[in-house]
Each structure stands twice: as structure tokens, then as C-alpha cells.
Amino acid sequence: MTTETKYQRKETPKIAIKELGELLGERCSLDEEDLKKHGRDKSHLDAYNPDCVVYPKTTEEVVSVVKICDKYDVIMIPYGVGTSLEGHTTPIHGGIHIDMSLMNKILHCSLEDMDVTVQSGTLKNQLNSYLSKKGVFFAVDPGSNATIGGMCSTGASGTMTVKYGTIRDNVVNLTIVLADGRILKTANRAKKSSSGYDLTHLILGSEGTLGIITEATVKIYRLPKAISSGICCFPTVKDCTEAVTKIVQTSLGSLARCEYLNTAAITGVNKYFKSTFTEKPTLLLEFHGETTKQVEQVKEKLVQIVEGHGSFGLSFTTDKEKRDKMWKIRHNVYYALINSRENCKLFASDVCVPISNLPKIILETEKEFKERGVFCPIIGHVADGNFHVNAPITDEETELVEELNENLIERAVKYEGTCSGEHGIGFGKINSSLREHGELFFEIEKKIKLAFDPKNLLNPGKVYKNL
């Protein structure tokens, strides 16, 4: 089947593109290279180019763009920086991209209230670079240097969720442009509110299907005064995942990161970075505290736990350079794995289960991949029960790995978990979401979608079956 026949494509009228050009001049792009760049995210999924890409600079310009699209029934897809992993931004039904990259202004930062308001195209690293000079940071830390708006749209999380929560725990309010061009602010700047429906959380994770996020106020934290990062290995997967379960149960308040890499992932890392990590199930850990003593105390407790599960090679450091190096490697596992094989693409799974079920689901998954002859690097935010099989695969292997992923998701649902811990649904995981939630959940999603976007112009074909 060619990609062209898979999805019905809605035509974007020329008059609409003409009017967008009149509105934005050079910031309305029809350049082939540009369209191609926007047609695919970082997933293994098929590419579909947009008909045009616009680059607004303000919420008001987004309003003008949306009004033109609304007038001519043009499909609109907000676009951050294209790091999504389930085809969230791919225009499978055609339409235009509203690229937020020029909307990257930091609008207001309050150290008194510990929040910062940004335009949604602001990049995570850009924001943290700005904040670090003030002694604070934004704590949601996905692998990619995503935009804040993109992170809001997909319900992102990452390595520091165990201490600081997901993006859902870190957004104070959102400004969105609705499908008809009206501007809605979901909340004010108070730390909590019980005034009306929680529209902030409804928009978070809705993948651009309910409105276009143009601004966000997010929580910030003081940079910890003491940080200690470390690594340790385990003889077996079972030892490692059982140690993690125990670590989480002990509620170590200072634990800020607890990342798992299985043997295959470490092998990929060593190959790409020419590093010499022991090729065994491994944990990367980090503690944040007010004082070195506090961090040391917690570390001692942790060492007791991991040694009780046979860990070896324990090594901790407070040296910033060494810590940064370690986490840079962790954040670049994606590149390590995609470069570990010729002509491959990366298949990323994303299940999340209650922590008590983590050991068995990881073991069963590694076993099945091995039996079916597929290389199975696993990295995971295991303190949250979330892990990814990041398999570098060829086109020929796609079908097999999709089958294995289906089995993995079936397992996750059986173990009271979810098909997506942090990547979202896009168009890649709609059937998985249906399996997880059932038809009634989709029916409710559809009704909510129609309440916000009756003409189904905002990123159609994503999250649930809606075309």
C-alpha cells in the first residue's frame, strides 16, 4: 500500500494560501525542502508533507492565520520542532503547518512566584539557559530539546519526573487559539484553583486537536545546592528492576533521576560514544538536595538497597563536568542506537505500568524480542514504571516489530498500565489507545473534540479515530 492511499487528503484551497502569503509575506513558506522537513517527525512512521508552512510571531498572528483557515476549511497543525515520536505533527490528511519556532520569547519570569511565562515555541534548553543565570530551572526533561508547546501538547515528561513531575504537574496556565480564532486563557497565575472545569489539563496532551497553544506559564525550581550523580550495574535484569521497585517504595525524597539501560542499550552506547561502560543492566541515578550531607545520607540508603540486589561498579560524582557528560550520553542514546546500524530507523515503544509490575513486563519483553531475533535496547524512566524499547530497525523489520509492540502493549494493559507513558498517541498509536481505553473513551474524546472544533480542522486523525 502506498502512503497516498492510506489516508484521505483534504485539499488546501489556493486562495487560502494566497491570503496567508499576504498576511505573513516570507513567513508563509511553500519551499519544497521546507515542506519535506516538516512532513516527518522523529518516529519510524510514514511522511506526509504539509501544503504550506506559516511562521507566526505572536498570538495575534496565530489568530489571523486560524481565521483564514477557518474561512476556507483548511486543516491546521501546530508544529514545534518535530521531535514527536508517534507522527503527532504529520499532516496525514493534508493541511498547513503553523510552525511556532519564531514564537520563542520568554515573556515574564517571577522568582517570587517561581513561574515563567513563555511563547510556546521556546525550546527547553533555551529556557533553561535563560533560567540558570537566575539560579532556577524548568524541570521537565524529555530526551529531545523540544519546545514547551510541544511538550504541553504531547503530555511529555522525561528523566526528572520522579522528583518534579510531568509537564502536567508543571503547567500553571495556557493561552490557546481556538479553531474559530478566539483566544482562551485556561487559568490565571494562582498556584491552585477550583474555579470551573480544568481546561488546562484538558489541553495538555491533546496534541493540537483542541486548540493551538501560543503561551504557557510553567513552574520553576531553585537549582539544587547539592547534586550527586551515579551509576551502578546488576548481574541480571531481575536484580536491577527489583532494586528499582525497592528504591521507589523507600520514597527517597532526594531521588531526582533513576534511569535504566539494559545490556543492549549499553552496548549501543559504547559503540557510538566509544565508551567502556560495563555491558550489564545499568542504573543511572541522580540526587538533588539542599546540602551535600542530605544528598550523602540518601545515597547511603540507596547503596544499601542496590547492594542488597547484587549491584556492582557503583560510582558516584558531584563533579559538574562528569555529571553533564553522563547525562549527555543518556540523552543521546537515541542517536547512538540509530547509528548502531546501517540504513535503519528507530522504533520507540513507550509503555508505563505500576511499578510492582515492572520487573515481569521488562523480562517478558526482552525474552520475546530475543526469541523473535530482534535487537532490544531498553531505556526507561523506571521509577515511574515507564520504559522504551528503542529498536533500530530496517524497513523489512517494521511489520514484525509492530507486532512485538502490540504484544508489549497488550502486556502493559494487562498489568494495569498504559500504551503511552509520555510520547502520546499521534496517528501511530490510535489502535493501542483504543485497546487500552475502549470505545466509550473514544466516544467521549470525539464529543469533546467536536465541542472545541466542530469542523475537525485542528490536527485531524490524531489521538482517537476521528475521520
Next chain:
Amino acid sequence: MTTETKYQRKETPKIAIKELGELLGERCSLDEEDLKKHGRDKSHLDAYNPDCVVYPKTTEEVVSVVKICDKYDVIMIPYGVGTSLEGHTTPIHGGIHIDMSLMNKILHCSLEDMDVTVQSGTLKNQLNSYLSKKGVFFAVDPGSNATIGGMCSTGASGTMTVKYGTIRDNVVNLTIVLADGRILKTANRAKKSSSGYDLTHLILGSEGTLGIITEATVKIYRLPKAISSGICCFPTVKDCTEAVTKIVQTSLGSLARCEYLNTAAITGVNKYFKSTFTEKPTLLLEFHGETTKQVEQVKEKLVQIVEGHGSFGLSFTTDKEKRDKMWKIRHNVYYALINSRENCKLFASDVCVPISNLPKIILETEKEFKERGVFCPIIGHVADGNFHVNAPITDEETELVEELNENLIERAVKYEGTCSGEHGIGFGKINSSLREHGELFFEIEKKIKLAFDPKNLLNPGKVYKNL
């Protein structure tokens, strides 16, 4: 104006009550005393009795009740224990109460995953009594001994939000019965998920207008190994609120409670409890930690801060009996104040602002109440920016105090805050919510409501203007 003419009342057909009686026998009550008891919550607002009260025991029985109501277009209002403060459960448009008090079973507790699943009629104190034997606790702590379902419905929080978050931060999933009797589970038991719209948070705070919560899975925490509670006074309101701002900015991770009582509130407490607290602006504080040393360290930091703002009378204790006594007093300020005056009812405001705006809004409010001659006891979860004017008032003063509250809310909105930090909207604060959010927000709320409940049978007349 009599209360009868204020709201249009929808008749409950006799056949519907007959069928409910056949379904539930004695658990379908038409007893006048029972109806009267259900007609009013703990607010100063007018009472309206339900036409009937049913007491289901299971989700399936709720389904059967809802199907009868759906068949005969009967208004349904879920009822916990009636501790709401904005008339949330009051049947202003008639209908029946679905009283959840017999649905108080604790269904599943996992110390591995640190969560517990309960029927929604389970009381907060009942749950904590059960959990404490296992060394864990549920951390959302409103003043009243509310039901878990009620807390979910109103978006409750309370004294421990500064460390453990609001109910919105503590719910893993909900089981709800929709308006047509179908059962929806909003999520699974994973710690995080990006699979589809966040229906859990949409239901939280929706005050029974979108569905009837029958079960909830909530997070639990280990009982802290070290707890220290304390009290201190300040010469002026300004000193006190500025100290709070500083405390919050210092991000003391162990700070679990930071409660403000102004001079008037302390006076009321002393009168009711025959206690001898210094009648000055006061903070009640609590620290939770892993070790006594850790708590002591944080306490020392705090002492530096408050002494820098002129505090006096500092007194801390780790003794459980003394701590419990102090917090019992705090939780009973409501009763102290309502008993401080003959024939009065309690008017409770509930604004919440960014912490940087807290000092000025408290000062301005105290000043205005004083100028208008109204007794102004204030208690507040000030580390969240949330405070309540809890004024014991006579019927004659209602109009004046409502005017003062309108001014307070106007001030809160001006200071980027909300009209309700934790009590919710009910029918008492609909105009305030409109002032805060504007018409478009209400329009979206209405569309969502109709998506869930097209016949408007679930607690109509609450949250937003919907009749």
C-alpha cells in the same frame, strides 16, 4: 424574594421515585428529616430539599439509579457528606440526591505502588485510620472530614498542599457513571500516561456535572519518620505575610504545612477552646522529614527567616499529642467561629493569588472589612497563596458581606488570582467565576457539559450558567 421563586424547579415524576423504591427498598428515602438534612451544605446559602434520597452500595446500583433517572428525566445530584461551601449539592432545580455514604469500602491498597482504590463515599479520616496501620497516609487534608468523592468533585486541597499537592495531584484514576448509565474509567493505574485526553482531570473539580464518581484510586505516602510542628506570632500582618513569601521562595522541601490565622481568628479560637494563644497574626507550621536531623536543619532555616521578620513566641514540638491538639484546633476554627456569635452562619471566602501578591491582598481586605464594620477572621493555606475570610454573620449582614466578598474577588482577579482556591463554584460563586474567566470560558464549559450530559440532568445550575 423567597427562595422558591429564585430558581425554576423541575418536578421529579412519582413513577421514577416508585421505581427507585422498588430498586433499593429502604435505601430510597422520602423521610422529611432526611430530605431536610440533605437540602443544605455547610455554606451560608439557601436550602432546597431534594425530592428523594437514594443510598446505593455499588457502582452497579448507581448505574441502575441513573438509568431510571435518565428514563424519566430526573435531576441527579451526587452527595458525599454535605461539607461543601458553595451549595454544590443543593438541589436548586429539584431532583434526587444519590447519597454515597454506603459506598465507603476500601477496595485495594498497594504499598508497592503506593496507591489505594476506594469507593467514593469513603471518608478522609476513615481512610487515614485504615492506612496509618500500614505506615502510610493520604495527604489531602481539607478542614472537614469530607468523602474522597466529594474532594474529587470540588477539587479540594487543604493544609498539606505545599508539600503533597491538591487532590488534582493525588488522583490516579476515577470510575464514573455517565448521565446515561454507562461506566467510564478515566485511566489505569500507571503513575503517568499520555494516552488520550486527560479525562481524570476534567472530572476532578467538575462538581458532579459531568458524571457520578463511584470509585477513585489515589496516591498514598509513607508516614514521615520525623515530624515537627510549631507556632509563631508576628507584630503585624505585613511582617507575617512577607515572612510567608520568603519561606515559600526558599523552597524548604520539608515544609508540609504553613497556615495563617489573623488576630481575629485567634481571638475566636481562644474564646471557643478557652485557649491562650497570643492574639496576633500567627503561623502554624509543620515539617515532615526522613530524620529528626533533617527536620531540625530546615527548622533552623525557617527560624532565621521568621525572626528576620520580627516573629516572637516561637515554639516547636515533635510530641504527637501536642501536635495533634494544635491541628485539631486548626481544623475546628470553623466551629470556633460559628460559635463565637449567637444566631450566626459562616460566610467563607476562598480566593487564591500568586504568593507575591498575598501581603497586599490580605492587608487591603482586612482594611475594608474593618472600615465596613465586619468582623474579619482570616485563615489561610498561605504557602499556596490561598486564604479564607471566615466571617460569622447574621442574616441581616449577608448582603453587605456578599458585597465585600465581591470586592475581594475583584482584587484577587486583578492580582492574577482565582475566586476559588479549593472550595469550588457550586451555585454560590457562578458570577465570580464568570468575572474571573469571561464568557468564552463559560461557553466552552457549557459545550463540554452538553457533550457529557445532553439533557442537563447531572447537578444542573452549578459551576457555570447552564439553565
